[in-house]
Amino acid sequence: MTTAAPIDDQETSAGRPEEFYLPPLPRLLPVGYHPEAARIEFASNGWVRRMLGPCFAGEEQLLHFLRQRNGLYGPLTVPRADAGRARDIADWYQFVTVIDSFASDRHALGADHASARATFAAVLDALDGPLPAGDGPAAVYGRAARDLYERLGRGLSPAQTARLLASLAAFLHGCAVEIRSKLDRAVPEFEECMRVREDSFGCAFLQLLTEYAAEVDLTALRATGLLNQVHHHAMRQLIIVNDLLSWRKEYRDEDTMTTVRVLCEGQGLTLQAAVDRLCALVERHERAYLAARDALLAGPADADLRAYLAGLDQLIGGSQEFEYLTPRYFGDGSAWDGSTSGWLSLTDPVAHFRPAPATR
Amino acid sequence: MTTAAPIDDQETSAGRPEEFYLPPLPRLLPVGYHPEAARIEFASNGWVRRMLGPCFAGEEQLLHFLRQRNGLYGPLTVPRADAGRARDIADWYQFVTVIDSFASDRHALGADHASARATFAAVLDALDGPLPAGDGPAAVYGRAARDLYERLGRGLSPAQTARLLASLAAFLHGCAVEIRSKLDRAVPEFEECMRVREDSFGCAFLQLLTEYAAEVDLTALRATGLLNQVHHHAMRQLIIVNDLLSWRKEYRDEDTMTTVRVLCEGQGLTLQAAVDRLCALVERHERAYLAARDALLAGPADADLRAYLAGLDQLIGGSQEFEYLTPRYFGDGSAWDGSTSGWLSLTDPVAHFRPAPATR
Numbered sequence: 225m226t227t228a229a230p231i232d233d234q235e236t237s238a239g240r241p242e243e244f245y246l247p248p249l250p251r252l253l254p255v256g257y258h259p260e261a262a263r264i265e266f267a268s269n270g271w272v273r274r275m276l277g278p279c280f281a282g283e284e285q286l287l288h289f290l291r292q293r294n295g296l297y298g299p300l301t302v303p304r305a306d307a308g309r310a311r312d313i314a315d316w317y318q319f320v321t322v323i324d325s326f327a328s329d330r331h332a333l334g335a336d337h338a339s340a341r342a343t344f345a346a347v348l349d350a351l352d353g354p355l356p357a358g359d360g361p362a363a364v365y366g367r368a369a370r371d372l373y374e375r376l377g378r379g380l381s382p383a384q385t386a387r388l389l390a391s392l393a394a395f396l397h398g399c400a401v402e403i404r405s406k407l408d409r410a411v412p413e414f415e416e417c418m419r420v421r422e423d424s425f426g427c428a429f430l431q432l433l434t435e436y437a438a439e440v441d442l443t444a445l446r447a448t449g450l451l452n453q454v455h456h457h458a459m460r461q462l463i464i465v466n467d468l469l470s471w472r473k474e475y476r477d478e479d480t481m482t483t484v485r486v487l488c489e490g491q492g493l494t495l496q497a498a499v500d501r502l503c504a505l506v507e508r509h510e511r512a513y514l515a516a517r518d519a520l521l522a523g524p525a526d527a528d529l530r531a532y533l534a535g536l537d538q539l540i541g542g543s544q545e546f547e548y549l550t551p552r553y554f555g556d557g558s559a560w561d562g563s564t565s566g567w568l569s570l571t572d573p574v575a576h577f578r579p580a581p582a583t584r
Numbered sequence: 585m586t587t588a589a590p591i592d593d594q595e596t597s598a599g600r601p602e603e604f605y606l607p608p609l610p611r612l613l614p615v616g617y618h619p620e621a622a623r624i625e626f627a628s629n630g631w632v633r634r635m636l637g638p639c640f641a642g643e644e645q646l647l648h649f650l651r652q653r654n655g656l657y658g659p660l661t662v663p664r665a666d667a668g669r670a671r672d673i674a675d676w677y678q679f680v681t682v683i684d685s686f687a688s689d690r691h692a693l694g695a696d697h698a699s700a701r702a703t704f705a706a707v708l709d710a711l712d713g714p715l716p717a718g719d720g721p722a723a724v725y726g727r728a729a730r731d732l733y734e735r736l737g738r739g740l741s742p743a744q745t746a747r748l749l750a751s752l753a754a755f756l757h758g759c760a761v762e763i764r765s766k767l768d769r770a771v772p773e774f775e776e777c778m779r780v781r782e783d784s785f786g787c788a789f790l791q792l793l794t795e796y797a798a799e800v801d802l803t804a805l806r807a808t809g810l811l812n813q814v815h816h817h818a819m820r821q822l823i824i825v826n827d828l829l830s831w832r833k834e835y836r837d838e839d840t841m842t843t844v845r846v847l848c849e850g851q852g853l854t855l856q857a858a859v860d861r862l863c864a865l866v867e868r869h870e871r872a873y874l875a876a877r878d879a880l881l882a883g884p885a886d887a888d889l890r891a892y893l894a895g896l897d898q899l900i901g902g903s904q905e906f907e908y909l910t911p912r913y914f915g916d917g918s919a920w921d922g923s924t925s926g927w928l929s930l931t932d933p934v935a936h937f938r939p940a941p942a943t944r
Contacts, residue, residue, distance in 0.1 A: 261622040262622050266921065267922050269921040270923070283934075283936065287918065290919035299622070557647055560629060561629040563630070574643075574647065576643065
């Protein structure tokens with residue numbers, strides 16, 4: 225682990241460029257929008273207001289979150305799911321994104337990792353304990369988590385329900401580790417970063433909700449290790465694409481748990497060299513995922529496994545599509561026009577892929 | 585016609601309330617989202633940037649427009665259309681909404697109705713004349729209109745293509761009349777307002793694009809007058825719902841060609857009384873539309889007519905849904921959560937339906 229110099233000073237003294245070029249990424253997986261995507265997003269926004277409204281400092285902060293269009297992450301990652309299940313999944317992703325947002329915020333959960341851990345423990349207790357009362361963050365998050373846990377639980381086996389609880393625990397643990405790392409200004413090694421990000425990116429529930437969307441239960445198959453390769457490459461692709469597309473936000477938020485910072489500050493690469501290396505890694509993992517998936521499909525794969533693998537395809541394609549479109553990464557006030565490559569400013573409040581570097 | 589006192593003074597001196605209560609509207613027609621709605625909106629935003637970007641003062645003004653989500657009007661009004669046709673229609677509605685926006689803007693087309701008329705004449709000339717060059721508004725609008733005219737023309741009969749041209753001419757004429765009325769601060773009588781609004785709301789192309797979406801040609805049937813009743817009530821419902829939901833914008837823009845202002849300033853009603861009367865009118869026209877439609881369906885209606893009437897249903901339901909969700913009416917920065925009724929502030933930069941009046 226590297227202890228970083230104060231990030232702002234370092235950026236300034238290094239004269240680091242304030243923009244980078246994002247090349248076209250391979251995008252070998254299909255992108256699908258759920259046929260009810262737009263409607264689900266609006267309805268899910270209503271759920272956020274109703275269930276999580278009190279977590280926000282006020283109406284403006286709530287709207288700031290809703291403008292990020294996080295309610296589309298579900299419909300984009302489970303485009304073929306039953307509409308009710310897609311809606312459950314959309315609400316789940318909104319919930320964990322609210323948590324992730326406040327964990328990155330030094331004036332909220334991000335202020336103190338011990339206090340965040342206590343809140344997270346209370347949230348987990350709410351899943352099958354007494355329903356929490358009051359308007360404190362732990363109670364509000366707890367009731368929202370309980371609502372989701374009950375809705376999803378109706379379509380999950382007992383083993384999957386246990387995995388849902390464990391996946392939320394892993395995610396919250398990852399968030400707490402990220403909070404501490406950021407407060408300590410500690411930039412991890414690459415593999416350590418990947419381990420934490422696997423939790424904080426929610427890989428366990430990404431996989432579980434892919435099962436929920438496909439209406440299959442792969443708990444037993446997972447235990448055989450047969451899915452390890454597809455999962456390894458799929459999750460790395462998801463995380464690295466996210467690190468590239470979220471870099472503007474992570475840079476601004478001074479988050480340390482991102483592979484861009486790991487390569488720049490831990491390994492001394494320039495920002496553009498780090499981006500280029502990560503783009504190469506995206507392609508490597510994407511192609512390795514496809515090979516591992518095709519190997520499984522060439523074997524004695526049953527219908528459930530085939531449905532799940534089709535779901536992973538959609539997860540990978542849809543997650544990346546979401547990350548191009550969300551104002552969470554491109555700046556509050558951005559509006560996507562389908563562009564996916566070009567020069568990207570780190571400091572413009574609203575970024576748009578430019579065909580050439582900004583004149584400085 | 586009434587010549588209104590300067591609107592701001594009148595509002596202030598009358599102590600007129602700065603909010604009103606919008607009751608739940610009947611919503612008897614189905615609301616459908618095109619299965620490709622989200623994707624079409626993003627792609628259509630790219631078309632606006634590419635074809636109409638130079639009309640905007642800068643990137644911020646372009647983004648302000650794109651944040652209004654006008655690219656969803658098409659997918660919401662033709663939810664069952666072929667995806668390519670739905671995309672053509674989405675681009676068309678973005679185009680006319682750009683024109684409508686600048687016509688309401690005293691620093692753009694809205695500055696001078698004679699100059700606006702000259703621009704509009706040039707746009708119409710571009711449809712089947714030489715392709716205009718340059719970056720002036722007339723050339724930019726002209727090239728965009730030509731692009732749409734050619735794309736739509738490939739799916740229209742010659743008679744329908746002629747109607748498309750006439751519908752754009754009627755719309756632009758309506759816009760010019762509105763510009764003049766606003767510059768003159770002239771509040772029209774109710775029926776006069778309706779006649780202008782029928783043009784400026786684009787009723788002729790709303791009907792034509794409903795045919796395009798359904799892939800039918802009702803030109804001959806229209807000439808028999810058989811559709812007059814369904815059109816009369818459908819268009820009145822569309823316009824009055826629009827006047828109610830756009831009132832925040834029309835009030836701020838000091839537009840005169842809206843039935844809310846007609847009832848308040850021409851007939852002396854309070855704002856709430858005007859809203860209530862218009863809500864009653866919405867219900868009357870909506871029920872009358874249903875009765876007229878059912879009468880046609882009970883007769884010897886062929887498949888084309890049935891498809892068209894189903895399209896009108898979707899137009900009415902989808903148009904209203906759009907008007908609840910667009911930041912064009914609820915304020916830049918709003919994010920819809922599905923709410924459709926409550927107290928609505930005229931002056932808050934971003935409005936949200938409140939369960940009770942604001943404390944003053």
